[in-house]
Amino acid sequence: xxxxxxxxxxxxxxxxxxxxxxxxxxxxxxxxxxxxxxxxxxxxxxxxxxxxxxxxxxxxxxxxxxxxxxxxxxxxxxxxxxxxxxxxxxxxxxxxxxxxxxxxxxxxxxxxxxxxxxxxxxxxxxxxxxxxxxxxxxxxxxxxxxxxx
Numbered sequence: 001x002x003x004x005x006x007x008x009x010x011x012x013x014x015x016x017x018x019x020x021x022x023x024x025x026x027x028x029x030x031x032x033x034x035x036x037x038x039x040x041x042x043x044x045x046x047x048x049x050x051x052x053x054x055x056x057x058x059x060x061x062x063x064x065x066x067x068x069x070x071x072x073x074x075x076x077x078x079x080x081x082x083x084x085x086x087x088x089x090x091x092x093x094x095x096x097x098x099x100x101x102x103x104x105x106x107x108x109x110x111x112x113x114x115x116x117x118x119x120x121x122x123x124x125x126x127x128x129x130x131x132x133x134x135x136x137x138x139x140x141x142x143x144x145x146x147x148x149x
Contacts (some may be wrong), residue, residue, distance in 0.1 A: 027042065028044070032131045035134075039102055041129045045062055052119065055116075060147070063126035068128070070129055074132040078137050078139075078141075092126050093146050094119070094148075096143040100140070118147070
């Protein structure tokens with residue numbers, strides 16, 4: 001319960017608002033529900049790193065090559081509707097579909113024990129993120145996080 005409250009507080013802290021209230025950072029709640037919509041990768045990395053800190057894991061660094069690879073995987077996922085295989089050389093991968101913003105996606109991962117362990121994977125040092133919306137998909141928006149060592 002304390003971890004859940006801390007993580008909710010951590011999400012609120014990303015807003016830059018005074019500690020008495022305020023919403024989430026715009027990049028975390030931006031709707032990715034139209035073709036061409038772009039996620040805020042820095043905001044995503046920030047909230048993942050806040051969570052990693054609560055689990056005693058070192059922060060991840062942004063990796064443009066992993067971002068590009070995640071974009072390719074997300075496009076494949078959105079077009080086929082089938083979870084893709086983890087790309088060679090990638091330490092771990094998380095997928096999600098149906099959430100319209102990263103705050104919801106992150107909360108889903110954080111609340112799943114297996115996904116939460118990957119978010120805090122100790123030997124990961126780099127991350128790449130992507131989201132692709134496909135109006136023809138049953139789930140709409142498809143999210144990918146790739147971790148590298």
